[in-house]
Amino acid sequence: MSVDAELSDFIRRMPKVELHVHLEGAIRAPTLLQLAKRRSVELPAGDVAGIERWLEFRDFDHFLEVYLTISRCLRDPEDFQLITAAFLEEQARQNIRHTEAHFTISTHIANGVNAGEVAEALAETVLDGERNLGVRLRWIPDIVRNVDPSRADQTLEWALSHRDHFVAAIGLSGKESHAAAPFREHFEVAKAEGLHRAVHAGEQSGPATVWEALELCGAERIGHGIRAVDDPDLVDELRRRRIPLEVNPTSNVCLGLVASLAEHPIRVIREEGLSFSINSDDPALFHTSLTRELELVAGELALNRREVASLSTAALDQAFLTPGERDTLAGEFAAWFEKDGLSPDSPSG
Numbered sequence: 306m307s308v309d310a311e312l313s314d315f316i317r318r319m320p321k322v323e324l325h326v327h328l329e330g331a332i333r334a335p336t337l338l339q340l341a342k343r344r345s346v347e348l349p350a351g352d353v354a355g356i357e358r359w360l361e362f363r364d365f366d367h368f369l370e371v372y373l374t375i376s377r378c379l380r381d382p383e384d385f386q387l388i389t390a391a392f393l394e395e396q397a398r399q400n401i402r403h404t405e406a407h408f409t410i411s412t413h414i415a416n417g418v419n420a421g422e423v424a425e426a427l428a429e430t431v432l433d434g435e436r437n438l439g440v441r442l443r444w445i446p447d448i449v450r451n452v453d454p455s456r457a458d459q460t461l462e463w464a465l466s467h468r469d470h471f472v473a474a475i476g477l478s479g480k481e482s483h484a485a486a487p488f489r490e491h492f493e494v495a496k497a498e499g500l501h502r503a504v505h506a507g508e509q510s511g512p513a514t515v516w517e518a519l520e521l522c523g524a525e526r527i528g529h530g531i532r533a534v535d536d537p538d539l540v541d542e543l544r545r546r547r548i549p550l551e552v553n554p555t556s557n558v559c560l561g562l563v564a565s566l567a568e569h570p571i572r573v574i575r576e577e578g579l580s581f582s583i584n585s586d587d588p589a590l591f592h593t594s595l596t597r598e599l600e601l602v603a604g605e606l607a608l609n610r611r612e613v614a615s616l617s618t619a620a621l622d623q624a625f626l627t628p629g630e631r632d633t634l635a636g637e638f639a640a641w642f643e644k645d646g647l648s649p650d651s652p653s654g
């Protein structure tokens with residue numbers, strides 16, 4: 306079911322928070338063309354329409370090829386600034402006021418980038434975004450399960466030494482068939498040092514990976530986690546501990562984890578009273594955006610304006626913000642919704 310024009314307009318305009326999006330998977334065709342030209346990387350097409358078609362998800366091997374080609378275009382600090390600035394503009398266009406973006410620094414280190422310089426450059430662009438566009442961005446460098454564990458050391462070290470460069474958390478991504486156990490210590494150190502933990506789990510594999518994320522990684526949020534609904538004890542545990550799931554509907558359909566949006570467990574997740582947010586994951590690759598994902602979910606679950614607005618405020622609650630930052634944004638969100646006729650105690654939206 307699709308939403309009506311009025312609700313669609315409301316979703317487009319309302320202030321939002323995005324908690325699960327990969328910087329490298331958010332690069333849009335014009336930016337990639339510009340970057341590839343700068344770095345003399347050959348792309349399979351020379352125009353925006355051709356690149357858009359190439360970026361779009363086909364299968365997992367193609368997805369990896371796209372990801373690695375994008376990474377090959379990112380050589381110097383100014384390349385990272387270019388894609389981050391374009392990303393921030395896109396977030397601003399959607400009125401996404403706060404974003405936490407995954408970022409695979411270890412791939413870029415393996416490609417020979419200077420990680421310290423990249424951190425400095427990224428911090429500059431984040432500050433510009435905050436000042437000029439009024440949008441906030443925080444980083445979640447990901448440890449990748451299925452690559453050489455020494456790269457996890459690099460990721461943790463980068464995260465810890467650049468906490469004052471807007472790094473909010475450490476993440477875990479990659480193939481879930483590779484256990485999280487080798488990274489237990491990395492997550493323990495991250496926690497002891499005050500970094501948050503956001504772990505991809507329960508996407509490609511079953512509930513056991515979510516238990517692992519909780520028990521071995523001290524996960525505070527689960528990336529995807531949709532398979533958690535297969536285990537009632539896990540559902541109880543997630544609800545009891547108020548651990549949110551970062552749900553990415555179109556990504557799940559594209560990767561064939563669910564046959565269609567109608568079969569997506571988002572309805573069960575909501576009915577079970579689990580905390581969750583809606584996100585775009587790799588918006589350029591899945592040809593989507595946070596706005597689009599919210600529209601799809603609102604249509605599927607037949608949500609009204611008030612219920613859609615509550616998705617934004619819930620995501621804000623789940624964000625890795627300081628209490629001061631959260632209060633400021635919460636105040637701004639409340640004022641916006643009130644102006645739109647959604648006062649805190651009006652009966653319906």
Ligand SMILES: [Zn+2]
Nearest residue numbers: 327505528586
């Ligand atoms: Zn992801």
